[in-house]
Amino acid sequence: MKKMVFILPITAFTILYAGDMECFKAKGEIFEDAQHLRKISLSMGWNVYKPVSIVAGTLIKSKTKLYPEDNVYVCLRPTKLGEVEIRVQSDAKDAGKAAWNVIFGYKVDAQK
Numbered sequence: 001m002k003k004m005v006f007i008l009p010i011t012a013f014t015i016l017y018a019g020d021m022e023c024f025k026a027k028g029e030i031f032e033d034a035q036h037l038r039k040i041s042l043s044m045g046w047n048v049y050k051p052v053s054i055v056a057g058t059l060i061k062s063k064t065k066l067y068p069e070d071n072v073y074v075c076l077r078p079t080k081l082g083e084v085e086i087r088v089q090s091d092a093k094d095a096g097k098a099a100w101n102v103i104f105g106y107k108v109d110a111q112k
Contacts, residue, residue: 020044023075026088028064030057033074037086040076041105046084048105056103060088067092082107 022040026033034050034057041048048056056074064072070092077085077100085100 021075021077023073026060026064026072026074028061028072030054030061033057033060037074037076037103041084041103042108044076044078044084045108046078046105047108048084048103052104056086056088063088063090066090067095070095076103 022044024036024040027036031054034053037056037060038048038050038053060072060074067090070090072088072090075087075089077087079085079102083102084105086103087098087100089095089098
């Protein structure tokens with residue numbers, strides 16, 4: 001049991017501060033999480049379409065409802081192809097490892 005207590009903070013630290021990845025704690029509000037997702041992706045040079053971010057916000061809310069006692073983190077990272085991937089991960093001990101999925105949008109430089 002002592003090992004588990006030690007591993008969980010390290011895992012949370014790794015999730016929050018790994019490489020080019022940007023993460024935030026989900027609030028469980030569709031439009032608030034969608035807006036936060038768009039702002040972070042914009043800071044990464046990627047503009048996410050509003051309908052896509054609202055769908056992502058709905059999925060984020062579903063995950064927070066599924067794990068109401070635990071924190072849910074949304075992480076974005078750039079891919080080698082210049083796209084952005086999203087992962088919605090709960091820190092619940094019974095939650096599996098969430099998969100990375102490409103989120104649709106366009107590079108900010110592409111519009112100029």
